[in-house]
Structure formats: C-alpha cells, structure tokens
Amino acid sequence: MSKKFSLDKILKYLNLQLKVKKQIIIKNIANLDASNIGDITFCSSSKYLHLLKTTKASACIISKPFEKYVPSNCFPIISQDAQIDFIKVSNLFYEKFVLDYVSKKILKKNFIKKNFLNISFGENFICEMGVKIGKNVKIGNNVIIKENCIIQDNVNIGSNVIISNSIIHKDVNICDGSVIGKKGFGFKFYNGELIRVPHIGRVIIKEGAEIGSNCNIDRGSFSDTIIGKYTFLDNQIQIGHNVQIGNYCMLAAQVGVSGSVIIGDNVKIGGQAGISGHLKIGNNVKIGGKSGVIKNIDDNKTVMGYPAIEFREFIKKNMAK
Amino acid sequence: MSKKFSLDKILKYLNLQLKVKKQIIIKNIANLDASNIGDITFCSSSKYLHLLKTTKASACIISKPFEKYVPSNCFPIISQDAQIDFIKVSNLFYEKFVLDYVSKKILKKNFIKKNFLNISFGENFICEMGVKIGKNVKIGNNVIIKENCIIQDNVNIGSNVIISNSIIHKDVNICDGSVIGKKGFGFKFYNGELIRVPHIGRVIIKEGAEIGSNCNIDRGSFSDTIIGKYTFLDNQIQIGHNVQIGNYCMLAAQVGVSGSVIIGDNVKIGGQAGISGHLKIGNNVKIGGKSGVIKNIDDNKTVMGYPAIEFREFIKKNMAK
Amino acid sequence: MSKKFSLDKILKYLNLQLKVKKQIIIKNIANLDASNIGDITFCSSSKYLHLLKTTKASACIISKPFEKYVPSNCFPIISQDAQIDFIKVSNLFYEKFVLDYVSKKILKKNFIKKNFLNISFGENFICEMGVKIGKNVKIGNNVIIKENCIIQDNVNIGSNVIISNSIIHKDVNICDGSVIGKKGFGFKFYNGELIRVPHIGRVIIKEGAEIGSNCNIDRGSFSDTIIGKYTFLDNQIQIGHNVQIGNYCMLAAQVGVSGSVIIGDNVKIGGQAGISGHLKIGNNVKIGGKSGVIKNIDDNKTVMGYPAIEFREFIKKNMAK
Numbered sequence: 037m038s039k040k041f042s043l044d045k046i047l048k049y050l051n052l053q054l055k056v057k058k059q060i061i062i063k064n065i066a067n068l069d070a071s072n073i074g075d076i077t078f079c080s081s082s083k084y085l086h087l088l089k090t091t092k093a094s095a096c097i098i099s100k101p102f103e104k105y106v107p108s109n110c111f112p113i114i115s116q117d118a119q120i121d122f123i124k125v126s127n128l129f130y131e132k133f134v135l136d137y138v139s140k141k142i143l144k145k146n147f148i149k150k151n152f153l154n155i156s157f158g159e160n161f162i163c164e165m166g167v168k169i170g171k172n173v174k175i176g177n178n179v180i181i182k183e184n185c186i187i188q189d190n191v192n193i194g195s196n197v198i199i200s201n202s203i204i205h206k207d208v209n210i211c212d213g214s215v216i217g218k219k220g221f222g223f224k225f226y227n228g229e230l231i232r233v234p235h236i237g238r239v240i241i242k243e244g245a246e247i248g249s250n251c252n253i254d255r256g257s258f259s260d261t262i263i264g265k266y267t268f269l270d271n272q273i274q275i276g277h278n279v280q281i282g283n284y285c286m287l288a289a290q291v292g293v294s295g296s297v298i299i300g301d302n303v304k305i306g307g308q309a310g311i312s313g314h315l316k317i318g319n320n321v322k323i324g325g326k327s328g329v330i331k332n333i334d335d336n337k338t339v340m341g342y343p344a345i346e347f348r349e350f351i352k353k354n355m356a357k
Numbered sequence: 358m359s360k361k362f363s364l365d366k367i368l369k370y371l372n373l374q375l376k377v378k379k380q381i382i383i384k385n386i387a388n389l390d391a392s393n394i395g396d397i398t399f400c401s402s403s404k405y406l407h408l409l410k411t412t413k414a415s416a417c418i419i420s421k422p423f424e425k426y427v428p429s430n431c432f433p434i435i436s437q438d439a440q441i442d443f444i445k446v447s448n449l450f451y452e453k454f455v456l457d458y459v460s461k462k463i464l465k466k467n468f469i470k471k472n473f474l475n476i477s478f479g480e481n482f483i484c485e486m487g488v489k490i491g492k493n494v495k496i497g498n499n500v501i502i503k504e505n506c507i508i509q510d511n512v513n514i515g516s517n518v519i520i521s522n523s524i525i526h527k528d529v530n531i532c533d534g535s536v537i538g539k540k541g542f543g544f545k546f547y548n549g550e551l552i553r554v555p556h557i558g559r560v561i562i563k564e565g566a567e568i569g570s571n572c573n574i575d576r577g578s579f580s581d582t583i584i585g586k587y588t589f590l591d592n593q594i595q596i597g598h599n600v601q602i603g604n605y606c607m608l609a610a611q612v613g614v615s616g617s618v619i620i621g622d623n624v625k626i627g628g629q630a631g632i633s634g635h636l637k638i639g640n641n642v643k644i645g646g647k648s649g650v651i652k653n654i655d656d657n658k659t660v661m662g663y664p665a666i667e668f669r670e671f672i673k674k675n676m677a678k
Numbered sequence: 679m680s681k682k683f684s685l686d687k688i689l690k691y692l693n694l695q696l697k698v699k700k701q702i703i704i705k706n707i708a709n710l711d712a713s714n715i716g717d718i719t720f721c722s723s724s725k726y727l728h729l730l731k732t733t734k735a736s737a738c739i740i741s742k743p744f745e746k747y748v749p750s751n752c753f754p755i756i757s758q759d760a761q762i763d764f765i766k767v768s769n770l771f772y773e774k775f776v777l778d779y780v781s782k783k784i785l786k787k788n789f790i791k792k793n794f795l796n797i798s799f800g801e802n803f804i805c806e807m808g809v810k811i812g813k814n815v816k817i818g819n820n821v822i823i824k825e826n827c828i829i830q831d832n833v834n835i836g837s838n839v840i841i842s843n844s845i846i847h848k849d850v851n852i853c854d855g856s857v858i859g860k861k862g863f864g865f866k867f868y869n870g871e872l873i874r875v876p877h878i879g880r881v882i883i884k885e886g887a888e889i890g891s892n893c894n895i896d897r898g899s900f901s902d903t904i905i906g907k908y909t910f911l912d913n914q915i916q917i918g919h920n921v922q923i924g925n926y927c928m929l930a931a932q933v934g935v936s937g938s939v940i941i942g943d944n945v946k947i948g949g950q951a952g953i954s955g956h957l958k959i960g961n962n963v964k965i966g967g968k969s970g971v972i973k974n975i976d977d978n979k980t981v982m983g984y985p986a987i988e989f990r991e992f993i994k995k996n997m998a999k
Contacts, residue, residue: 138818158459158461159483160481160802180820192456192458195459211536211540213534213855215853218913219853221912221913230886230908244551250573252892252913254913272595274913274931274932288615289613290595292932308629308631310932310949310967325633342968497778532861565872571855587867610894610934628954629952646954662984
C-alpha cells in the first residue's frame with residue numbers, strides 16, 4: 037500500500053497520449069470527495085460535478101466535456117471511459133487485492149500461544165503474519181485467518197472458517213465453514229478485455245454479532261462491508277460487497293443481500309429472501325420469507341412477495357378467493 | 358449432564374425472591390409432560406394446563422395466574438416470563454450446548470485403526486473422544502467428528518465434513534463440505550439482554566439416507582432433528598433445528614426447511630423450495646421447485662407457487678392467457 | 679475403466695434368463711448413437727428407434743416390442759425396464775463412480791514442486807496421483823485435487839476447495855470452499871431397491887472462467903458438465919450434472935441450475951434465480967433475480983418472475999395499480 041507512481045507512468049499504463057508538464061507523484065487512489073494531494077480520482081457523472089470543482093486530488097480521470105470543471109491543482113486525465121480507467125489504475129496500486137492468495141508467512145503455534153492471551157485453537161490452525169487476536173478467543177479446527185485481520189476479545193470461531201481482510205469485534209460468534217472477507221464479485225468487460233475491480237475494503241463484524249454456517253460475506257471494493265452489533269445471521273447466507281447491515285437484525289437461512297445494499301437497525305428477514313443491489317432498507321423493517329425486494333423500503337414497513345409488496349396487500353392478493 | 362443444583366441456587370440465578378421451605382435438588386430440565394422427580398419444567402400457555410396439573414416435576418416455572426394449577430409435589434416458580442426463565446435455567450444445565458467448541462481430546466490414528474473395524478480415512482481426520490464408529494466406514498480428508506457421535510456400519514463420509522451431536526445410521530452417504538449437528542438458530546432478546554437457547558438435541562440420520570454437498574442440518578434444541586430412511590438430499594440444503602423428515606423423501610438442491618417442520622414419507626421437494634417454520638407436510642406430497650410453503654399440506658397433494666397452492670390452480674393462474 | 683465382462687455374466691447380473699449362442703465380450707457402456715463393437719447400450723423410447731436400427735453396439739437393452747428393430751450385429755437384451763437395467767450394467771463397469779472416495783495415493787510435496795512448474799501451494803495440500811498441473815498455478819490451504827484431474831496454466835485456487843474428475847483450463851479462478859466434480863444427484867428406486875446412477879462424466883471449466891465461494895458443480899452422469907470461457911459464477915451457486923453453460927455468462931449468487939440444462943453465450947442470471955431441469959436457454963438471455971424458469975427461453979429474451987415471463991409482462995403484471 038506504500039506504492040507510488042509518477043503520473044507519466046500511469047498515463048502510459050492507460051495508453052493515453054497526454055503530456056504532463058511537471059513531475060507529479062501519485063500515491064493512492066481515492067473517491068472524489070475523499071481525495072487529497074497525491075491522490076488520483078475520477079468523475080464519470082454530472083451528479084458529482086460540484087465535488088469535481090473542489091477536489092484536492094492531484095489528478096482526476098474524466099471525459100472530455102468535464103475538463104473545464106477540473107480545478108487548477110488537479111491534472112485532468114481525459115479518458116474514453118473514466119470508470120474503467122480508474123479501475124485499471126486501482127489495479128496498479130492494489131494488485132494484491134484483485135484475486136485472493138494465501139501467504140506463506142504463517143505464525144508458529146508457540147508464538148500464537150505466547151502472544152494471544154488465553155487463546156484456544158484446534159488442529160491445523162493457519163494464522164498468517166500480521167494478525168492480531170484479543171483475549172479469550174476460541175478457534176476450531178482447520179481455521180485460516182489471513183494477514184492483518186483483527187480478532188477482538190471473546191470471539192468464538194467454528195471449524196473450516198476462512199477470514200481475510202476483516203475486523204471481528206468482541207463477542208462475535210462465527211460458525212463452521214463460513215468464508216468472511218473474500219473479494220467481491222466485481223469485474224467489467226471493456227473492448228473484449230476483462231478488467232477486475234480490486235477489493236480494498238474490509239469486512240467489519242461488530243460486537244456480539246453471529247454468523248451462521250457456510251455463509252459468505254464478501255469484503256468491500258472501495259468501502260467496507262459491515263455487519264452491525266448483535267445482528268444474527270443463520271446458515272448459508274450471502275452478503276455481497278459493500279453491504280451495510282445495522283444493529284440487532286435477524287437474517288434467516290439462505291438469505292441473499294446483493295452488493296451495496298444498506299439495511300437499518302432491528303430488521304428481520306425471513307429465509308431465502310433476496311434484496312437487489314444498491315437498495316436501502318429502513319429501520320424496523322420486516323421482510324417475509326422468500327421475498328424478492330426490488331425497491332427501497334421505508335422504516336417500520338412489513339413486506340412480502342416477489343416482487344415484495346406491503347404485507348397486507350400480499351395477503352389480500354394471495355389469500356382472497 | 359450430571360450437573361445438579363439446589364432450587365435455592367436456581368432462584369438466585371433467576372433473580373427471583375422466592376422462599377423454598379425445604380431443600381429441593383434439581384437434576385435436569387424437561388418438558389412438562391416428560392418431567393419427573395428432580396426435574397424443572399415450565400408452562401407458559403393455558404393450552405397445557407392439563408399437563409401442568411399432573412406434572413411430576415419438582416419445580417415448574419409459571420406466571421402468577423397459573424400458580425393454583427401446580428400440584429403439591431411441584432414447587433411453583435412465579436416468573437415474569439416463564440419461557441425466558443426456563444431457557445436461562447437450561448443454559449445453567451447445558452452450558453456446553455449454547456455455543457459449539459472443539460475438543461482437544463482427539464483419538465490417535467492407531468487407536469482408530471485398532472478399534473473401528475475395517476475403517477478407512479483420509480488425511481487430517483480429527484475424531485474426538487467418545488466417538489463410536491461401526492465397520493466398513495469410509496471417511497475422506499479433513500473430516501471432523503465430534504465427541505459422542507455414533508457412526509454405524511458402511512457409512513461413507515466425504516471430505517471437509519463436520520459432524521457433531523449426531524447418530525448416523527448404517528449405509529448413509531454424506532458428501533463434501535456438509536455440516537451436521539451444529540447448534541440451531543435460537544436466541545431471544547429480553548429486556549435488552551441476549552439469551553441463547555441451548556441445543557441439547559441431536560441429528561439422527563437414518564439408514565441409507567444421503568446428504569449432498571455443502572448442506573447444513575442443525576441439531577434440535579430440546580428434541581432431535583431427524584432425516585428418515587433412504588431420504589436423499591441434494592447440495593446446499595438447509596435443515597433447521599427440530600425438523601423431522603420421513604422416509605424415502607427427495608429434496609433437490611438449495612431447499613430450505615425452517616425449524617420444527619414435520620415432513621411425511623415419500624415427499625418430493627423441488628429445488629430452491631422453502632418451508633416456513635412449524636408446518637406439517639403430509640405423506641406423498643410433491644412440492645414444485647422454488648415454492649414457498651406457508652401452510653400445512655395434506656397427504657398426497659401436489660403444490661407449487663409462492664405462496665404454494667395446489668398445482669392445478671398454479672397452472673391455471675399462471676398459464677392462462 | 680479397462681474392465682470387460684462376458685455377455686453371459688452381464689445377463690446373470692441382471693437376473694435375465696436369456697441364452698447367448700456365441701461368446702460376446704462387452705468392454706464398455708455407450709449411448710445408442712455413440713456405441714461401437716464391444717459396447718452395450720440401451721433404447722427405451724420409440725423416439726430413438728432410427729438409431730437402434732443402425733447401432734454398432736454388440737448388445738442393446740430393450741423392451742420386448744423393440745426386439746424386431748435390433749440389427750443382426752447386436753444382441754437384443756429383453757428387459758422389463760431397459761433404463762434401469764442399463765444403469766445397473768453401468769454400475770458394473772463404473773463401480774468407482776457411484777460414490778465418491780478419496781485415494782491414499784497422494785503425491786509428495788517434493789514431487790509436486792519438481793514436476794509442476796512454478797507452482798505455489800498452501801498448507802495441507804492433498805494432491806492425488808495422476809493429477810497434472812500446468813505452470814504458474816497458485817493453490818490455497820487445505821485444497822484437495824483428486825486423481826486424474828488436469829489443471830492448466832495460471833489457474834488460481836482458493837482454500838478448502840475440492841476438485842475431482844475435472845479439467846480446469848488456463849486462467850481459471852476458483853474461490854474458497856467450492857466443490858467441483860462431485861457425483862451428481864442421480865438415483866432410482868425400482869421395486870423398492872435403490873439403484874444409483876454412476877457419474878462417469880467430468881466437469882470442464884474453460885479458459886478464464888471464475889467460480890465463486892461455496893459453489894457446487896457436479897460432474898456429468900454419462901456426459902460432461904461444462905462452464906464456458908470467461909463465464910463468471912458468484913458465491914453459493916449450484917450447477918447440476920450434465921449442465922452446459924456457454925461463454926461470457928454471468929451468474930449472480932445463490933443461482934441454481936438443475937441437471938442437463940443448456941445455457942447459451944453471454945447470458946446474465948440474477949441472484950437466487952433457478953432453472954428447471956433439461957431446459958434450453960438461448961444466447962444473450964437475461965434472467966432477473968429470483969426468477970423461476972420452467973420453460974425454454976429463446977435468444978435475446980429478458981425474463982423475470984416465477985414462473986419467469988417476459989420482462990415487460992412481469993412489470994405490467996406487478997407494477998400496475
């Protein structure tokens with residue numbers, strides 16, 4: 037993550053014939069509003085022109101018509117497809133986050149026992165370097181915790197669990213066979229070329245949450261995937277990248293939450309329900325089993341059906357003679 | 358399981374200010390009708406008052422209005438929430454069954470080869486103490502069988518399978534990556550406090566049944582989860598706690614059966630179908646793929662849809678011009 | 679696979695009282711049109727009588743009325759149920775393919791490092807004899823690759839993955855916990871007897887494809903299961919036996935594809951959608967999330983719903999006041 041590239045090199049990498057007058061060093065990628073000196077960013081929608089005008093980034097990838105909005109502190113990189121080129125540059129900085137690999141740098145058992153207070157673990161525990169584990173953590177057999185994960189106090193992890201790029205807060209319970217923090221399902225085809233989106237976000241599972249067995253929680257692409265406090269997931273649940281789930285929620289088995297969905301607090305979701313990408317589900321919402329949610333849901337609503345509608349309507353529609 | 362507590366201690370644990378005149382020793386928890394001297398039980402519904410009147414339990418947790426129905430052999434524990442307090446007491450007796458851990462007491466390879474007739478197993482077989490395995494059992498790689506499981510003759514177990522709290526009858530086939538006997542999805546929030554339901558039941562898989570790959574079969578809370586004889590489960594199936602499935606059934610991939618459902622014999626369930634909790638499905642029922650069953654189904658019916666209706670109706674409704 | 683049986687022995691095995699005049703040696707099973715001298719085949723439908731008339735097989739299992747169509751080079755085996763008897767004979771030839779076992783013949787680490795160019799693998803890699811691995815292959819922890827699999831160049835395999843009976847082409851990415859090449863869900867009950875269909879096909883995953891985490895791709899029964907070039911599967915996807923998916927397809931999480939489905943190129947399938955067995959999905963088809971597809975879909979169509987209908991109709995039906 038401490039890579040840096042000259043802007044010249046980045047332009048060359050993108051096959052762009054732009055001239056840079058003075059040497060500019062790019063140290064990281066960032067979103068338009070979060071970027072600072074040394075960052076490269078992009079703007080592909082007129083919705084964000086107000087952010088473009090005041091960006092502090094040192095370079096911004098844009099389409100030709102947006103050039104005039106780029107401030108003088110920022111080098112305008114004119115591109116055929118700003119988003120695609122930004123993903124390409126992301127790959128340059130975060131090559132390691134494009135696909136998932138395991139590390140050979142594994143902590144020795146003795147090191148683990150000495151350094152992590154009152155830890156207990158089963159057979160074949162594979163703990164990569166850079167992992168931090170709090171006190172009173174219990175770990176099953178064949179568990180893999182990959183580099184730089186943080187596991188806080190009193191966490192209980194079942195067997196055959198794989199955790200990477202994650203922060204697991206205290207008192208969390210993760211059951212057998214779940215895969216937490218894998219890269220998300222993100223890629224583009226552009227002019228017949230496959231371009232993978234690096235996933236540099238993490239999974240954050242907050243205090244007291246529970247993840248069932250054989251679940252998948254993918255890490256975020258440029259932001260984090262978050263499971264709130266005392267939120268309970270049953271078995272075989274799929275949580276896509278960048279999803280944020282609030283506190284005290286309950287998801288029954290086989291639920292699927294697509295990428296970038298935001299779910300409020302105290303939400304109950306029945307088994308096999310699915311939520312389409314990028315939707316917003318309010319607080320205290322109840323979603324009936326097997327529902328297919330394809331639009332936002334306001335606070336306190338109860339919905340059911342495919343597509344999901346208000347529960348009363350669902351009953352009226354289906355139970356009437 | 359050979360724990361015992363004085364009734365005084367239990368009342369203290371529940372923060373109840375009741376006085377016990379003579380010393381009463383409680384040795385176990387039990388349902389109202391199954392309880393005996395030394396047991397503690399509970400009654401939270403007027404439906405069961407007839408059972409309360411004749412219970413043999415030494416103590417019964419009830420609400421104030423039920424006090425008068427408690428027989429003289431039984432100490433009435435007056436509670437704000439009888440069910441919650443009963444779960445709390447269950448936790449006292451069955452602390453080990455609240456979350457799942459692995460044991461350090463693992464059988465040596467030589468012991469396994471000597472004691473289990475004609476057994477064959479792959480790499481990294483983790484077999485905890487107290488496990489009993491019949492003859493001609495074949496076990497793949499990275500398999501975990503946890504304490505006190507019973508595996509009968511001619512069972513075939515794939516790789517990466519985890520079995521706990523289970524009895525696997527003869528001729529059963531369990532495929533790669535399945536998790537059998539994990540605790541179920543049971544918990545309550547009471548006055549902001551998380552109360553977990555201990556799962557002291559088992560999974561019983563009967564003769565000749567087959568469990569596909571990456572399936573989950575949770576063990577029962579206070580009763581057993583049962584898969585009948587020659588019942589076949591495809592991949593990625595979720596069976597909740599306390600479910601009972603009959604003989605000669607066929608469940609296609611990705612089916613989900615919620616907790617406490619009872620399914621008869623010779624039932625066929627199409628892929629991705631789901632059954633809501635506590636329902637009763639008769640014998641010879643056919644459930645179409647992706648159906649969402651939300652009410653009981655009588656013997657010999659064929660249903661499909663979400664919510665599932667009689668197959669003819671489903672066709673009429675959906676295929677009509 | 680180099681077994682051979684006399685026709686006498688096969689007839690005895692099937693409990694059939696037929697007399698064979700001269701000694702006939704059967705070396706393999708085959709489909710009607712693909713069979714040759716030394717093969718045994720079957721015909722159970724009048725749709726295939728034209729193939730029966732010209733079969734080169736040395737024996738063919740048929741019902742009595744079809745006897746007259748069997749050519750003179752072929753011995754007619756008259757059976758009560760030709761398909762069942764053919765499956766029984768398949769079991770005789772392919773006993774090993776009925777259930778899945780692991781082999782004890784495992785390659786040593788040193789052998790692997792010497793023979794497979796620039797390979798990298800994690801802990802507890804179990805690679806059975808007869809496996810061929812190309813160059814620059816990366817393999818995670820606890821991976822099992824079973825006998826005779828072929829892994830081509832630049833393949834990336836996550837942790838806890840199990841691969842058997844498969845050919846993985848170059849540049850494929852397989853994520854954590856997936857099970858590739860397991861036997862399919864195929865069996866019959868005949869006169870109360872369980873008859874398992876051997877799965878002698880393979881899984882073929884073509885160049886550049888990606889398989890998500892905790893997916894299942896079952897191998898074919900008598901043909902292969904195929905995933906096309908640059909086809910991307912998200913997590914928790916179930917692909918039944920004999921399925922063929924084209925190139926450049928995208929399947930979102932929790933999709934289920936039943937056995938023998940054929941999917942064209944450039945098809946996009948939303949999360950949790952399911953496709954019934956034996957259907958044909960054209961090129962460039964889009965299937966909305968959670969759809970239940972129960973009939974063939976022509977090229978270029980967009981469908982949604984359960985049962986899936988044209989997208990416009992789905993919108994009209996569901997969004998209208």
